[in-house]
Amino acid sequence: MAIQKTEAFVLKTQAFHSSSLIITFFSKTFGKLRGLAKGVRREREVRGAIYELFTHVEIIFYEKTRSDLHLVSEASIIESHDRLRTDLNTIAYASYFSEMADLVTEVHDPHPQIFELLDFSFRFLPSLPPENLAKLFEVKLLNEIGWLPYLENCLNCRESKFESGFFSIKQGAFFCPNCAPQFPDARPLSREGLTTLRFYIAHNLEEAIKFRITSKTQLELEKLMEQFMAYRLPRPLHSRMFMQKIRPALASR
Numbered sequence: 001m002a003i004q005k006t007e008a009f010v011l012k013t014q015a016f017h018s019s020s021l022i023i024t025f026f027s028k029t030f031g032k033l034r035g036l037a038k039g040v041r042r043e044r045e046v047r048g049a050i051y052e053l054f055t056h057v058e059i060i061f062y063e064k065t066r067s068d069l070h071l072v073s074e075a076s077i078i079e080s081h082d083r084l085r086t087d088l089n090t091i092a093y094a095s096y097f098s099e100m101a102d103l104v105t106e107v108h109d110p111h112p113q114i115f116e117l118l119d120f121s122f123r124f125l126p127s128l129p130p131e132n133l134a135k136l137f138e139v140k141l142l143n144e145i146g147w148l149p150y151l152e153n154c155l156n157c158r159e160s161k162f163e164s165g166f167f168s169i170k171q172g173a174f175f176c177p178n179c180a181p182q183f184p185d186a187r188p189l190s191r192e193g194l195t196t197l198r199f200y201i202a203h204n205l206e207e208a209i210k211f212r213i214t215s216k217t218q219l220e221l222e223k224l225m226e227q228f229m230a231y232r233l234p235r236p237l238h239s240r241m242f243m244q245k246i247r248p249a250l251a252s253r
């Protein structure tokens with residue numbers, strides 16, 4: 001059993017026996033990890049708070065070789081992200097980011113870019129328009145895991161001069177207007193929509209979030225990503241359903 005140390009975000013927790021927790025982390029070094037923290041619920045005031053959702057922690061754990069559930073021996077808070085847990089809207093979005101990162105990754109598959117994406121998203125969620133951040137999050141995450149690979153060129157003829165065209169949900173790919181009729185599931189993608197997706201993929205997070213996007217494009221991409229995820233994800237996202245439920249209440253505040 002090797003002793004390992006890494007920074008991580010708490011994505012999910014689950015009670016285990018009377019006093020322990022099973023925690024799903026997204027770590028900087030190892031990607032997604034599952035850890036058992038013993039005795040933390042008995043002394044919740046002291047140690048349980050470390051494992052609040054969205055908390056940025058440093059953990060020391062014993063790496064099990066025969067199981068993917070490791071024993072977390074020590075943890076300390078780097079950033080509690082308390083602000084995310086005080087507002088229904090930020091809770092909903094941060095839960096959505098956590099659930100998506102959990103659902104599309106495997107344990108022990110390092111993705112430092114996803115760690116960075118969570119860091120950026122949790123840090124700026126209280127101060128940025130959440131819908132824009134959510135679009136950027138989705139595109140960056142799906143691109144990082146290889147689900148959005150072909151947006152520069154038409155997948156069929158490799159032509160790149162087209163600035164609008166068609167997007168195939170099934171193939172996660174872009175087709176030019178000439179080739180699109182051969183792919184009946186491909187739906188129109190506007191020039192602004194395609195430009196936004198390309199910009200998000202080509203630029204770092206700080207640059208990408210500054211990209212101005214109209215509410216029309218926002219809506220177009222929201223629909224597209226929703227259909228794409230419904231097709232690709234193994235199950236619907238609970239946090240997304242929650243978000244849609246609370247949306248009318250938030251809009252009327």
Ligand SMILES: [Zn+2]
Pocket residue numbers: 154155156157158159175176177178179180
């Ligand atoms: Zn083509």
